[in-house]
Amino acid sequence: MEEKEISQAVISRLPRYFRYLGELKDTGKERISSQELSGIMKVTASQIRQDLNNFSKFGQQGYGYNVEFLYTEIGKILGLHKKHHLVLIGAGNLGQAIANYMNFEKRGFIISGIFDIDQDLIGKKVRDIPVRSMEELESFVKEHNIDIGVLTIPKDAAVEAAKRLVSCGIHGIWNFAHVDLNVPEDVLVENVHLSDSLMKLSYNINRYGESKSGRSGKQ
């Protein structure tokens, strides 16, 4: 398969294709046209064709896409055919929510270890995984072939934890702390900044309200 550099915008859309195709596959759908997919996904058909053309000739003009093939191939592009081993740092509510979300495991993301500094949590189990002391972090990461660290801790602790993970040779960090991490180029970071997302919603509500009440805008 010939591959070119793909923009992060396209990559951001791939998981959504994967999600919809998985649902179509589960309903027994075998082929789908870009028009049909467009109707379901509320994206233009030309956007769909453009996005999928980035990877290879998934579709055949006039015949549409083979759902299962496209699903499998996008899964491979997303690296979902390989298992990832995760450590979760922070066993509070957010950490527990993530640990309990079974779907990640179905996609090959295995939570191997959970860590916290809270003595009341250490030794307890979350989904049968014992919460360990942060002192064990480095040895655990190295012994268990961990490639992703998940940070569900406050920002100062997250900066510190990221440094320690990087020094153990981790490949990726899934960061929920409200801070941008400075890590070497070969460590990939994906941020989930919940406040940022809520502010974006606030902007859109505010802007929509203003446009409804005329262009005068200011209140």
Place this chain on the structure above:
Amino acid sequence: MEEKEISQAVISRLPRYFRYLGELKDTGKERISSQELSGIMKVTASQIRQDLNNFSKFGQQGYGYNVEFLYTEIGKILGLHKKHHLVLIGAGNLGQAIANYMNFEKRGFIISGIFDIDQDLIGKKVRDIPVRSMEELESFVKEHNIDIGVLTIPKDAAVEAAKRLVSCGIHGIWNFAHVDLNVPEDVLVENVHLSDSLMKLSYNINRYGESKSGRSGKQ
């Protein structure tokens, strides 16, 4: 202030400016140049000037930006000078994590009510807010001037809850369920699809690994 249509890409970046400017303000910084801000935020100075020019003349050539003014103005643009009243639907781990995150309240997002269908949770308190039965949802939303619904429930329940919120005249939905909601145009939805974010990380790790091992790519 004259305002033009702003792209969602710029809007997505605003909360990050707001976050950095808040931190600068807290350290007592009064003025900052786009170059300096560029160094801290790891965005080009020209991107910063372009983004901020969308709104008004925040900066003055050669003098840089007034940190506090810029912080306040971006806050207003994001609608953070107004209070938002939220209901949280789903009092599980994720719902509790969000309810306990005090920073939202500091930004004007007040969680007024928490709802669940789980009889074991109903009547309990999360941060002094009692968990209510879903039967009370409509009357509560109308009585308490709620404008945002937060969905931290599985996808089928989320689709149903969104319908009920829309029928009560809610303005925005902050959706954590792994589904795209179909709502009328005047209801703004901001999605936090955690699986999508994790898959994007997986893609980047996978791709980085392949590029390191040469352009042959396939494994």
